[in-house]
Amino acid sequence: MNAQNPEAATVEPTALPSYKDRSVGLIVYGILTILLGCLIGLFIPLILAGQAAAARTPNAAAPFSAILPVIFLYGVLAVALVWLGIGSIKARRWARALLLIFSWSWLIMGVIMVTAMAFIMPKVLAGASAAPNTNHATPPVPVGVVMTMMFLVFAVFFIIVPAAWVFFYNSRHVKATCEMRDPETRWTDACPSPVLAMCLWLLFSVPWMLFMPVTGHAVMPFFGMFLTGLPGTLLCLAIAALWAYATWLLYKLDVRGWWLILIAMVVFMASALMTYARHDTIEMYQLMGYPQAQIEQIQKSGLLTGNRMSWFMSLSMLPFLGYLLFIKKYLRGKS
Numbered sequence: 001m002n003a004q005n006p007e008a009a010t011v012e013p014t015a016l017p018s019y020k021d022r023s024v025g026l027i028v029y030g031i032l033t034i035l036l037g038c039l040i041g042l043f044i045p046l047i048l049a050g051q052a053a054a055a056r057t058p059n060a061a062a063p064f065s066a067i068l069p070v071i072f073l074y075g076v077l078a079v080a081l082v083w084l085g086i087g088s089i090k091a092r093r094w095a096r097a098l099l100l101i102f103s104w105s106w107l108i109m110g111v112i113m114v115t116a117m118a119f120i121m122p123k124v125l126a127g128a129s130a131a132p133n134t135n136h137a138t139p140p141v142p143v144g145v146v147m148t149m150m151f152l153v154f155a156v157f158f159i160i161v162p163a164a165w166v167f168f169y170n171s172r173h174v175k176a177t178c179e180m181r182d183p184e185t186r187w188t189d190a191c192p193s194p195v196l197a198m199c200l201w202l203l204f205s206v207p208w209m210l211f212m213p214v215t216g217h218a219v220m221p222f223f224g225m226f227l228t229g230l231p232g233t234l235l236c237l238a239i240a241a242l243w244a245y246a247t248w249l250l251y252k253l254d255v256r257g258w259w260l261i262l263i264a265m266v267v268f269m270a271s272a273l274m275t276y277a278r279h280d281t282i283e284m285y286q287l288m289g290y291p292q293a294q295i296e297q298i299q300k301s302g303l304l305t306g307n308r309m310s311w312f313m314s315l316s317m318l319p320f321l322g323y324l325l326f327i328k329k330y331l332r333g334k335s
Contacts (some may be wrong), residue, residue, distance in 0.1 A: 019176035023091060026177065029168055030088030033099065037081030043074045069211050076204075091181040096169050097188040101197045103165035108319075110158025117154060121147060191253055192330045198323065202247040202261070209240040219287045221275035228287055239268075255331040262324060265317070272313055 051067055084102070087095025168174060188196060212218055218232030227235055242264055249257025285295050 020173045022171065022174045022177045023181070025168060026088050026091050026096075026174065029099075029165070030085040030090075030095075032085075033088060033165075034082050034085035037078045037085060040074050040081065041078030044071055044078075047071060047074070068215050069208065072207065072211065091178050092186070093175075093178040093182045094186040094188040096174060096178045097186075097193060097196065098200075099165065100169040101193060101200060103162045103169060105197070105201070106162035107159065107166055110154070110162060113158055114151065114154050117150065121150065191251055192327075194323075194327045195250060195253065195330050198327055199247045199251045202243045202250070206240045206244050206247075209236045209243070212236040217288050219284055221272045221284075223271045224274045224278050226275065226279065226284060226287055239264075250331075253330060253332050255328070258324070258328055258331050262321075265321070265324075269313065269317055276313075 047067055047070060080102075084095050084099050088099060191199070212220070213233040213236055217228055218230075218236055220227045220232045220235045222231075222235065226232075242260070246257045246260045246264070249260065251257075282295060
C-alpha cells in the first residue's frame with residue numbers, strides 16, 4: 001500500500017507530548033487557592049471585632065498597634081493568594097513557582113507548629129485546668145480531649161492541606177503544562193527556586209522590621225541590653241535596609257549576599273543570647289507596653305521566661321542556617 005502511495009511512506013507519526021496536561025487541575029487548585037485567600041481575609045474583621053470586645057473587658061486589652069502586624073500578615077496573604085489563584089487558573093509559570101514555595105513554607109511551618117504544640121499545649125492546658133471553675137453548670141473538658149481535637153485541626157490545616165498543594169505543584173506534569181501555556185520567561189525564572197524562597201522570606205521580613213517601632217516600641221536586644229526609642233528604631237531601620245540589600249544580591253545569585261546574611265545572623269544571634277542571658281523576657285514585654293494581665297499570663301505559663309528564650313532562638317536558628325548552607329551551591333562569585 002505504501003508502494004502505491006509514496007508520499008504516505010514519508011509521513012512521520014505525530015509525536016505525543018511527554019507530559020499529561022494538568023490545565024483542569026490548575027483551575028481547581030487555583031479556585032481553592034482563591035477561596036483560601038478569601039478565608040484568610042475574613043480573619044481581619046474577626047481580629048478587629050475581638051480587639052473591640054477586649055477593650056470593653058475589665059482587664060486591659062493589648063494596644064491596637066500590637067495587632068497591626070497580624071492584620072498586615074493576613075491582608076498580604078489574602079491578596080497574594082487571590083492573585084496566585086488567578087495565576088494558577090491562567091497556568092502562569094510564576095504562579096506555579098510561587099505557590100510551590102508558599103506550600104512548602106506552609107508545610108514546614110505546620111510541622112514545626114504541631115511539634116511545638118506537643119510540648120507547649122500540655123503546660124498551657126494544665127494551667128487552665130488548675131484554675132478554679134466558677135461555672136459549675138459546665139464541667140471542665142478533659143485535657144486529652146482538647147489536645148486531640150487541636151492536633152486534628154492543626155494536622156489537617158497545617159500538614160495535610162499544604163502537602164496536597166506541594167504534591168500537585170511539584171509535579172513535572174504541572175510544570176510542563178505551565179511552561180507550554182506560558183512560554184515567556186518570567187522573573188521567577190531568574191534564580192533557582194530554593195534561592196528564590198530565601199529571597200522572599202527575607203523580603204517579607206523587611207516590612208516586619210519597619211513595624212517594630214510602631215508595634216513594639218522598637219525594643220531590640222543589643223549585646224546585653226534592650227534598645228528602645230530612637231536607638232531601637234535606628235537599629236530596626238538598619239536591619240530592614242540590610243535584609244533588602246541582601247535580598248537583591250541573593251536574587252542576582254551574588255555570593256556576597258549569602259555572606260552578608262550569614263555574618264548578620266551570627267552577630268544578631270550572639271547579641272540576642274548575651275541579652276537574654278542577663279535579662280528576663282518579662283522585662284522585654286514590659287518595655288513593649290504589654291498589659292500587666294498578659295504579662296502575668298506569660299509568667300504563669302513559664303514558656304518564654306528565664307533562659308527558655310535563648311534555647312528557643314538557638315533551636316529555631318538551626319534550620320535557617322542549614323537551609324542557608326544548602327543554597328550556597330547555586331551562587332556565583334568569590335567565596
